[in-house]
Amino acid sequence: MVTSSHEAMHRIFQEDAGIFARTFDRLGLPLAEPVAVSLLSPDATELMPVERRIDTLLQIDSADGESYLLAIESQRRKDAGKCATWAYYLSYLHTKYGKPAVLLVTCQDERTARWAEGPFHYGIPQWRSMTVRPLVLGPHNVPVITDPDDAVRDIPLAVFSAITHGHSRDADTMLKALSSALRTLDDDTATIFRELTELGLGTGPAAQIWKDLMAIDTSFFRSESAQRVIAESEAKGLAKGLAKGLFLLIESRRITLDDASRTRISESRDPELLREWFRRALTATTAEEIFAEQPSNG
Known part of the structure; x- marks a missing residue:
């Protein structure tokens, strides 16, 4: 079953494919910085009744x-x-595209x-016909980014770092640094x-910390009229970004x-509706599944 956290872990690489090269460079495994990146179909299904789909x-x-290929x-x-x-x-990717795959x-x-x-x-113990050695990014080797200046320098990596280390004792500091860095973006x-x-x-605890940090952004504006104007403008801006x-x-x-x-x-100017469509799109295979009407409870 595909979950939202599963989807986010690999979608960051679609936002900035260079993140993996920068991360492994910091780990002492230099890979050349990409100059061009193409998103290919993740479908690895052949003419047989078995569907195989790569995340990205x-x-x-x-x-x-x-x-x-990555x-x-x-x-x-x-x-x-x-x-x-x-x-x-x-094996399939090498056969289909004629390129080495990582x-x-x-x-x-x-x-x-x-x-x-x-x-x-x-293979058999006496003769190993194939060996698979994935490159792995996880809490054991992804850098912990707690400095806002470091987060600003590489925001996609800071996002991935925060997600990867979401269960660590540094989660609060990391998320605060990321929140500060995001204010520098459009x-x-x-x-x-x-x-x-x-x-x-x-x-979990880290998710609640993040929600609280996102709520704090407007806490400096106290008047009722200011709060209303901010809420309206944020709703429009949020809806645009979500779309x-x-x-x-x-x-x-x-x-x-x-x-x-x-x-x-x-x-659409309804952030909650857009979020619901986003959640459905994580597992949907057709547009109809995304926009299906919710069954009524009455």
């Missing part, structure tokens, strides 16, 4: 002239069956991250990263929208 698939054209998977827990799926992905696995739990590093061997971009952070944190994020999510999931549906999203 990118084509990376790097500064040193190399071109390769398959990004978000893993929440150990899953012995997933190892064979990853082997399939790498598997990147993102985790929020250190034990899961350590497990995901493998290596995973396939409203639309900041809204996307606010939503990704909220989705990635899921539920932009929703379009990005729908595009990444290869869901087709007709003109009426696009207009319905772009003209």
Whole structure:
């Protein structure tokens, strides 16, 4: 089952594919900075009744002239069956695109991250025909960003860092640094990263800290009239940002929208409705599933 935190973990790489290169550079594994990034179809299904879908698939054209595929998977827990799926992905992608492929696995739990590093061997003990070694980002190797200046310098990495370390004792400091950094962005971009952070944190103490921080932004304006004006303007700005994020999510999931549906999203000024559509789009396969009417309780 795809969850909101699962979706946020790999969607950050769609917002800024260079984040993985910068992260591994800080870990002493230098990968060339991308000069061009293409979002490819995540569908890895062949002509058989088995559907396989990669979380995110990118084509990376790097500064040193190399071109390769980056398959990004978000893993929440150990899953012995997933190892064979990853082997399939790498083989399939090399066959389909004729390019080398790198598997990147993102985790929020250190034990899961350590497990995901493998290596995973396939064959018999006397002869290993294949070995899969994912690159893994998790709490054990993603930097903890608690300094607002560091967060400003690389906001996508700060978002991913906050999500990855959401259960750590530094969560409060990290989220405060991220909140401060987001104030340096334009409203639309900041809204996307606010939503990704909220989705990635899921539920728990860190999620509540983040919600409280987002509520504090308007606490300095005390008058009733000021609060009303701010609320109205924020609702409009939030709706615009949410609509932009929703379009990005729908595009990444290869869901087709007709003109009426696009207009319905772009003209909506209801943040709660847009959030509901966003949640449905995380698992939907058609536009009808996103816009389905809620059953009445009466």
